[in-house]
Amino acid sequence: MKLRENYTCPLELVHDMIRGKWKTIIIFQLRKGKCSFSELHRGIEGITQKMLLEQLNELKQFELVTKKTFEGYPLRVEYYLTEQGEKMLAAVKIMQEIGIDHMLHHGMKDSLDRKGIPY
Amino acid sequence: MKLRENYTCPLELVHDMIRGKWKTIIIFQLRKGKCSFSELHRGIEGITQKMLLEQLNELKQFELVTKKTFEGYPLRVEYYLTEQGEKMLAAVKIMQEIGIDHMLHHGMKDSLDRKGIPY
């Protein structure tokens, strides 16, 4: 993702902030606070290391996520939401509800149960 | 966009619902109620007919938007948000705010002024 310095439409900017398959999922995963890289990797089913890192870096560019790096071995980092990230989380939570509603009304209840997602 | 019938993650489903550059903008444009195709086309700067129609059809597939067609000439249609669409609008409004905040803090205030977007 190329970072632009000019946008004429707020929603076009936000589209760039959260574009791609994984960004909202990552934001949602960070809802309970800081996570290490591998916690995120384990927590998000199906994501590859490459995609996770790439998307985290883009989220950092747009200041939705920050990273704290700790010295020493083994290497350790913490990713967490910024203030704007928390605001985005509010939108993401609504999306999560919409997704659950849609699944409930279209015969995907089992998928929710299998993953233990409450509704 | 290929409509899938199985999702394991609600946010992946919602990502498909609103993916692409234009969908959130279209939803926001419908916030005040029904619009004809050409009203939308005029209201959304830079969108082509092809993209507008394509994105509207995808929004219909996911039941965020419905269409009412009127008989006679000239042809007339009305697009408007469904109940789920209104819920998505709540998320989109938060995104709009986030976008405005970001623009204000990154030297894009003029763009907002030029388009008459309040903040």
Place this chain on the structure above:
DNA sequence: CCGTATCCGATCCGATACTG
């Protein structure tokens, strides 16, 4: 544990021209 690099098919989306 954390991050990087490359390859490649699939998809996005703008331009353009055309139909009812």
Place this chain on the structure above:
DNA sequence: CAGTATCGGATCGGATACGG
């Protein structure tokens, strides 16, 4: 006014392998 069809460059995202 509303909708359709096609083409082609840009981007997305998965697989895979490598480096600090």
